Amino acid sequence: MTILETREVSVRFGGHMAVNQVSLSVEEGQITGLIGPNGAGKTTTFNVITGLQPPSRGRVQLAGKDITAMSAHRRARAGIARTFQRLELFGSLSVRDNVITAAELNRVDGQDPKAAADALLDRVGLSDDAGKRADSLPTGGARLVELARALACRPRVLLLDEPASGLDDAETDRFAELLTDLARDGLGILLVEHDVPLVMRLCSEITVLNFGEVLATGSPTQIQKDQTVIDAYLGQGTDVGEDL
Numbered sequence: 001m002t003i004l005e006t007r008e009v010s011v012r013f014g015g016h017m018a019v020n021q022v023s024l025s026v027e028e029g030q031i032t033g034l035i036g037p038n039g040a041g042k043t044t045t046f047n048v049i050t051g052l053q054p055p056s057r058g059r060v061q062l063a064g065k066d067i068t069a070m071s072a073h074r075r076a077r078a079g080i081a082r083t084f085q086r087l088e089l090f091g092s093l094s095v096r097d098n099v100i101t102a103a104e105l106n107r108v109d110g111q112d113p114k115a116a117a118d119a120l121l122d123r124v125g126l127s128d129d130a131g132k133r134a135d136s137l138p139t140g141g142a143r144l145v146e147l148a149r150a151l152a153c154r155p156r157v158l159l160l161d162e163p164a165s166g167l168d169d170a171e172t173d174r175f176a177e178l179l180t181d182l183a184r185d186g187l188g189i190l191l192v193e194h195d196v197p198l199v200m201r202l203c204s205e206i207t208v209l210n211f212g213e214v215l216a217t218g219s220p221t222q223i224q225k226d227q228t229v230i231d232a233y234l235g236q237g238t239d240v241g242e243d244l
Helices: 040-050 072-078 095-105 113-124 139-151 167-186 195-204 222-226 225-235
Strands: 003-012 016-027 031-035 057-062 080-082 157-161 188-192 205-210 213-218
Touching: 003 040, 003 188, 016 031, 016 040, 016 188, 016 213, 031 040, 031 167, 031 195, 040 072, 040 080, 040 157, 040 188, 072 080, 072 113, 080 139, 095 113, 095 139, 095 188, 095 225, 113 139, 113 188, 139 157, 139 167, 167 188, 195 222, 205 222, 205 225, 213 225, 222 225
Parallel strands: 031 188, 031 205, 080 157, 157 188
Antiparallel strands: 003 016, 003 057, 205 213
């Protein structure tokens, strides 16, 4: 089932067309990649999906419902969660309190936010760090706190903006396993990431943006072999992994 869809979304800033007729979809239980050079329009597309940026034209749909005019906080309530390229944690709070805060804001009847936070920290592997200040964690740990906080919103679709930035190889592997497990549980994930081998490893479908427009959409194998994508972004001889 398609959980998230943009239809011919465009965003114009003055005389600059930042995003031009971008259409993409995210399926339940799958990870979809959104890649392209810096300035290609990926973050602007995320902002349109989450309600931070109104489109100049086009529509956004969540589970078949048009949410184009819906506010950002209502979209969050409806099931859209997001992480940011730049870490946005409450540094002076503990890791646990960061997640409890999100769980409190998204409490449902009968749910204990503290228990929900503890369960999420266990899932992302941060139970041992629960009492530490969030700003004391290395980048890899901080990324996981942000992920747990997003999951506390009980999303139907999760938008991840450069989640592997700053991670070492071992952390990236553990993160990939976690995202795979989340998708297996039915979560739809839209992933913006410059780690091309990671994208090829995780994603069922990939959309490539260039200068605000969709350059190509397809499976990892199709994207890897697309000459226009190679010329614009991947480059000749790019190592995108061998397990495609």
